Amino acid sequence: MSEFFPNVPKIQYEGRDSKNPFAFKYYDADRVILGRKMSEHLPFAMAWWHNLCAVGVDMFGSGTTDKTFGAEMGTVEHAKRKVDAAVEFMTKLGIEYYCFHDVDVVPEDPDDINETNRRLDEVTDYILEKTKGTNIKCLWTTCNMFGNPRFMNGAGSTNSADVYCFAAAQLKKALDNAVKLGAKGYVFWGGREGYETLLNTNMALEQENVANLFRMTRDYGRKIGFTGDFYVEPKPKEPMKHQYDFDAATAIGFLRKYGLDKDFKMNIEANHATLAGHTLQHELRVCAVEGMMGSVDANMGDMLLGWDTDQFPTNVYDTTMAMYEIIKAGGLRGGFNFDSKTRRPSNTMEDMFYAYIAGMDTLALGLIKAAEIIEDGRIDRFVAERDASWNTCIGEKIRKHEVTLADCAEYAARMKKPADPGSGHQEYLEGIVNNVLFASK
Ligand code: XUL
Ligand code: CO
Numbered sequence: 254m255s256e257f258f259p260n261v262p263k264i265q266y267e268g269r270d271s272k273n274p275f276a277f278k279y280y281d282a283d284r285v286i287l288g289r290k291m292s293e294h295l296p297f298a299m300a301w302w303h304n305l306c307a308v309g310v311d312m313f314g315s316g317t318t319d320k321t322f323g324a325e326m327g328t329v330e331h332a333k334r335k336v337d338a339a340v341e342f343m344t345k346l347g348i349e350y351y352c353f354h355d356v357d358v359v360p361e362d363p364d365d366i367n368e369t370n371r372r373l374d375e376v377t378d379y380i381l382e383k384t385k386g387t388n389i390k391c392l393w394t395t396c397n398m399f400g401n402p403r404f405m406n407g408a409g410s411t412n413s414a415d416v417y418c419f420a421a422a423q424l425k426k427a428l429d430n431a432v433k434l435g436a437k438g439y440v441f442w443g444g445r446e447g448y449e450t451l452l453n454t455n456m457a458l459e460q461e462n463v464a465n466l467f468r469m470t471r472d473y474g475r476k477i478g479f480t481g482d483f484y485v486e487p488k489p490k491e492p493m494k495h496q497y498d499f500d501a502a503t504a505i506g507f508l509r510k511y512g513l514d515k516d517f518k519m520n521i522e523a524n525h526a527t528l529a530g531h532t533l534q535h536e537l538r539v540c541a542v543e544g545m546m547g548s549v550d551a552n553m554g555d556m557l558l559g560w561d562t563d564q565f566p567t568n569v570y571d572t573t574m575a576m577y578e579i580i581k582a583g584g585l586r587g588g589f590n591f592d593s594k595t596r597r598p599s600n601t602m603e604d605m606f607y608a609y610i611a612g613m614d615t616l617a618l619g620l621i622k623a624a625e626i627i628e629d630g631r632i633d634r635f636v637a638e639r640d641a642s643w644n645t646c647i648g649e650k651i652r653k654h655e656v657t658l659a660d661c662a663e664y665a666a667r668m669k670k671p672a673d674p675g676s677g678h679q680e681y682l683e684g685i686v687n688n689v690l691f692a693s694k
Contacts, residue, residue, distance in 0.1 A: 439482075
């Protein structure tokens with residue numbers, strides 16, 4: 254068992270007074286909150302790419318972390334050692350799900366997609382073998398259709414019909430593997446589905462081609478028995494200057510336009526929300542309102558940097574407001590995938606565990622505090638009272654389409670002057686949140 258992480262024990266819940274770095278302070282899997290176990294509210298997933306592949310490379314320097322796991326990088330042998338490491342890592346943390354891109358689990362053959370697919374068969378067989386008898390399973394899978402140079406002008410939005418077919422080939426294989434591994438979802442993140450300049454871009458054609466790729470993938474998946482959700486993961490930019498799935502509202506509008514909204518939901522990432530000029534809470538509220546709440550890529554950005562830093566979520570205020578939205582929407586269909594990476598100088602194997610413990614505890618604390626805000630009831634009551642006029646005679650008639658614009662104008666003319674709409678009491682409400690967060694019990 255202790256092959257790759259010999260210094261790390263099984264991580265247990267010890268409570269908030271524990272000083273043990275290898276213990277949860279808040280995540281207590283069996284604790285019941287609002288009628289459900291914490292583990293049911295928080296289906297955690299490990300992201301294969303950050304945890305097992307990323308070695309700390311940045312724009313200015315090479316890797317700082319050793320992720321050879323005793324094998325030569327770039328070999329199928331190494332790919333299998335990553336599977337072994339994943340199983341040990343997840344078992345020690347009590348994480349049940351994993352997420353991956355096709356080329357996270359195998360080295361891609363640069364010249365022959367058939368060889369890459371053969372390797373995928375071999376390594377997914379190995380994943381099945383190693384996870385048999387455990388409760389480890391696939392939350393979602395996806396394709397890397399942004400790293401290979403052939404995708405420099407996009408995958409679904411490429412100018413080249415040949416390249417488009419290579420994207421289709423990857424998607425077909427990914428859906429085969431989704432069924433094989435029992436994945437709950439498939440994610441489309443359109444890293445290069447957008448443009449650098451409109452001077453060379455036929456936006457209408459490109460968007461229609463992306464929709465066609467979604468449709469064909471949906472049709473293939475359903476044909477071979479994939480019953481899970483398809484997700485779109487919005488992001489406004491990076492790597493492209495402009496990405497078509499800019500934010501949740503844009504992506505949902507796109508899916509509705511092409512009749513794909515029944516099979517697709519959103520995979521919302523915190524750092525993508527802030528890049529779009531939104532909060533994570535905003536993006537989740539849009540999903541809740543539209544019935545498109547799917548899954549979450551858990552991380553956070555750094556407001557002073559402004560790019561996709563993919564840091565582990567450690568801001569309790571943000572996770573509290575995110576959990577508030579998720580609980581009120583009835584929970585996630587998917588889970589919380591840590592699309593997060595340790596900082597470049599956090600380069601030990603132990604840091605991988607510290608990061609996950611901090612992230613899991615921060616979401617657990619957010620869950621606890623969000624439930625307390627809901628049970629406290631002051632905020633919900635205030636919002637209901639604020640909107641009370643919509644339950645009065647004229648308010649109800651407007652909502653039921655029983656009056657015309659002229660009827661409303663006549664109503665205003667009779668009143669001469671409206672009643673005071675009432676204070677928004679923002680600071681009072683922010684005080685309630687702080688009161689719940691920091692009340693010592
Ligand atoms: C990139 C990103 C991706 C997707 C999956 O910003 O979030 O890792 O989650 O392709
Ligand atoms: Co992501």
